Amino acid sequence: MFQHCFAPRPSEIESYWKHVEQHCRWFDDHPGRQAANKKRLLPFCLYGDEINAFKNAENGSICVLGFGSDLAYGNPALERYYLFTAFSEHNSTENTFDDIIRALVPRLRYMFDETSFNWCSAGWRWTYSSTQGDLKFITDRYGLHNFRKNRICDLCECVKKDDNIAMTLADFRETAAYRATHYTHQDYMQSTTPETRSPLFELDGVNLHRFLHDPCHGQLLGTGKNTNGSCLTYLCERSYFAPWPERGIYENVMSEYRVLYPSMAAKAAQSKMISYWLAMVAGDLAARADATPTDKAVSACIYAYVDTLRKMDEYPLLLSEEQSNELYNSGMRHLRLYSYLHRESAKRTGTEVMRNCWLLQPKHHFFYHMCRDCKEQRLNPSYYSLLTAESWIGYIGRVSRRTHRSTMTARTLQRYCTLLFFRLKRIERNISI
Numbered sequence: 065m066f067q068h069c070f071a072p073r074p075s076e077i078e079s080y081w082k083h084v085e086q087h088c089r090w091f092d093d094h095p096g097r098q099a100a101n102k103k104r105l106l107p108f109c110l111y112g113d114e115i116n117a118f119k120n121a122e123n124g125s126i127c128v129l130g131f132g133s134d135l136a137y138g139n140p141a142l143e144r145y146y147l148f149t150a151f152s153e154h155n156s157t158e159n160t161f162d163d164i165i166r167a168l169v170p171r172l173r174y175m176f177d178e179t180s181f182n183w184c185s186a187g188w189r190w191t192y193s194s195t196q197g198d199l200k201f202i203t204d205r206y207g208l209h210n211f212r213k214n215r216i217c218d219l220c221e222c223v224k225k226d227d228n229i230a231m232t233l234a235d236f237r238e239t240a241a242y243r244a245t246h247y248t249h250q251d252y253m254q255s256t257t258p259e260t261r262s263p264l265f266e267l268d269g270v271n272l273h274r275f276l277h278d279p280c281h282g283q284l285l286g287t288g289k290n291t292n293g294s295c296l297t298y299l300c301e302r303s304y305f306a307p308w309p310e311r312g313i314y315e316n317v318m319s320e321y322r323v324l325y326p327s328m329a330a331k332a333a334q335s336k337m338i339s340y341w342l343a344m345v346a347g348d349l350a351a352r353a354d355a356t357p358t359d360k361a362v363s364a365c366i367y368a369y370v371d372t373l374r375k376m377d378e379y380p381l382l383l384s385e386e387q388s389n390e391l392y393n394s395g396m397r398h399l400r401l402y403s404y405l406h407r408e409s410a411k412r413t414g415t416e417v418m419r420n421c422w423l424l425q426p427k428h429h430f431f432y433h434m435c436r437d438c439k440e441q442r443l444n445p446s447y448y449s450l451l452t453a454e455s456w457i458g459y460i461g462r463v464s465r466r467t468h469r470s471t472m473t474a475r476t477l478q479r480y481c482t483l484l485f486f487r488l489k490r491i492e493r494n495i496s497i
C-alpha cells in the first residue's frame with residue numbers, strides 16, 4: 065500500500081536517483097546523496113495552492129498545503145497528494161503561511177531523519193525534492209520570481225524593460241546577456257537573510273532551483289492562450305477561412321461564441337487541442353505558393369510549440385541526451401519566433417494585419433528556464449505538471465465547502481481523513497485481488 069501511494073513503479077527509483085546524481089547540480093550537496101539505500105529513497109514534494117471554496121463570499125478563498133512523492137506520477141489525484149492543512153484566508157494574516165511553514169519544518173526534518181516509523185523497517189526513507197505550486201503561489205507565498213516587478217526572476221537577472229535588450233525577456237538568443245547571470249542556490253542564500261526569505265529554506269535539501277511552478281501548465285493556460293489567440297487572429301486577418309469582412313463585427317462573434325463553445329474559455333486540454341489544429345491550418349497557409357515570410361514565421365512558431373508539447377508527452381521521465389537536446393531546441397525555436405513576431409506586431413499600425421498580437425509575458429521567460437533545465441538535467445518537465453494536483457485541490461475544495469467557516473480547518477481535515485480512509489480500503493482490496 066505504501067509503495068502504491070508513493071512509488072508505484074519501484075524499479076525506477078534507483079535509476080531516478082542515479083540520473084539525478086549524474087545530471088542535476090541541485091543534488092550535489094543534497095542530504096539525499098548520503099542515503100544508504102537508493103532503491104527505497106522517496107523524493108518528497110511539498111505542494112500548495114489556493115482555491116475559491118465559498119462562492120459569492122468575500123474572502124472565500126482557502127489555502128491548501130499537501131505533500132506527495134515525485135515518483136507517484138500517474139496515480140489518481142487522491143493517491144498522489146496528501147493533505148497537511150487547509151485554512152481560510154478569512155482567518156489568516158500575512159504571517160499565517162510563514163508560521164505554518166515554520167511549524168512544518170521541524171516536523172519534516174523529523175519525518176526524514178527519524179528511523180522508528182513503520183515504513184523505515186521496510187527500508188523506505190524520505191528526502192526533500194521539490195516545492196510545487198503555480199507561479200502566483202510561489203511568488204505570493206515563498207517570495208520568489210516576482211513577476212509583477214521589472215526584475216521577474218530569481219534565477220537570473222532578466223528584466224522586463226532595460227536599455228540593453230539582451231537583458232530583457234524578449235531576447236531568447238543563445239547570446240542573451242542574462243543567460244550569463246545564472247544564480248545558484250548559494251548566491252540566493254547569501255543575498256538574503258533568514259528574515260527576508262521563506263522559513264522553508266531552513267530545511268536541508270530545499271533548493272532555489274527546485275521551486276517548480278509547472279511551466280507546462282503555465283504554457284497551456286498562460287502563454288498558450290496568447291499563442292492560440294494571436295495565431296487565430298492572424299489566420300482570420302489573412303482571410304484564410306473566408307474573406308476578411310468589415311471591422312467591428314468580431315466583438316459580437318466572440319461574445320456569442322464563447323457561450324456556444326466553452327472550449328474558447330480554454331482549459332488546458334482544450335487549449336492544447338486548439339494549438340494542434342492551428343498548427344495544421346497555419347502550416348497549410350504557409351505552404352501556399354504566395355505565402356509571405358510572416359505566414360511562414362507564424363506557422364513555424366506554432367509548429368515548434370506543439371512539437372515541444374508532443375515531445376513532452378511522448379518522452380519518458382528520464383531523457384536521453386538526444387531527447388533533451390531536441391526538447392530544448394524546439395522550445396527555444398518557438399520562443400525566438402514568438403519574440404520575432406512580437407516585434408513585427410509592435411511595428412504594425414492602423415488596420416494592418418497582426419496588430420497587438422504575440423504579447424510577451426514573464427511566463428515565456430520561465431518557459432526558457434524550463435527548456436534550459438531540461439537540457440542540463442534531462443528530466444522531462446511534463447512529469448511535474450500540476451494537472452493532477454488541480455483535481456486534487458478540487459476534492460479539498462468540495463470537502464471544505466461543506467464545513468462552517470469558523471471550524472473549517474478541523475472539519476476539512478476530519479472529512480478528508482474519512483475520504484482517504486475509504487480510498488485506502490479500496491486500494492487494499494485491489495492489491496489483494
Ligand SMILES: [Zn+2]
Nearest residue numbers: 217219220222
Ligand atoms: Zn530567469
